Amino acid sequence: MKKIDFLLNWFYKENDRRIELESSMNIPISILTALIAGIYFLILNYNFKSNIVLDLIFMILISLCVIFWLISICNLIISYNNFFKGFSYKTFPNANFLDIETKNINEYYEKYKEDLKSEGFNQVKQIESNVCEFLKECIDYNTIKNDKKSFYLYRCKIHLIICIISLFLASLIFSINIMDFNVLDYE
Numbered sequence: 379m380k381k382i383d384f385l386l387n388w389f390y391k392e393n394d395r396r397i398e399l400e401s402s403m404n405i406p407i408s409i410l411t412a413l414i415a416g417i418y419f420l421i422l423n424y425n426f427k428s429n430i431v432l433d434l435i436f437m438i439l440i441s442l443c444v445i446f447w448l449i450s451i452c453n454l455i456i457s458y459n460n461f462f463k464g465f466s467y468k469t470f471p472n473a474n475f476l477d478i479e480t481k482n483i484n485e486y487y488e489k490y491k492e493d494l495k496s497e498g499f500n501q502v503k504q505i506e507s508n509v510c511e512f513l514k515e516c517i518d519y520n521t522i523k524n525d526k527k528s529f530y531l532y533r534c535k536i537h538l539i540i541c542i543i544s545l546f547l548a549s550l551i552f553s554i555n556i557m558d559f560n561v562l563d564y565e
């Protein structure tokens with residue numbers, strides 16, 4: 379496999395990775411929405427005039443859930459758009475990139491023709507080498523951006539799991555509260 383083919387393949391895989399990362403943000407958004415609905419329901423229907431210990435545990439768990447919910451949102455925003463700064467990606471500057479590179483190499487060759495002939499200078503190989511160097515820069519830059527997005531998306535998911543666990547535990551306390559005080563009587 380030629381070096382340029384390998385680099386082009388890697389470049390396109392990093393672009394695909396960016397698209398996949400952006401697409402994978404829909405699930406955490408849905409979960410965050412469901413969690414806030416669950417938090418609202420539990421707080422609205424909890425009988426706070428019951429057991430003081432249960433009330434305290436319930437409020438601690440709900441507070442933890444809200445804190446981790448907020449942390450998840452912050453991580454999701456950073457993952458999506460770098461906290462409103464945006465993520466810029468490097469790509470080919472324009473469709474004439476190769477033509478411009480060829481013109482620059484030809485001008486360079488014409489200027490230093492005598493010296494370059496003795497060194498065995500090959501214009502086509504030099505163009506390919508320059509394109510490879512440009513691709514390496516793009517790949518390195520884009521990989522760093524994708525890794526950053528991936529890291530913050532991972533942190534978002536970890537905090538979401540903690541939020542779900544604390545909401546589940548709060549719902550257990552809520553269930554005990556309902557059984558003891560029959561709070562959800564809608565008659």
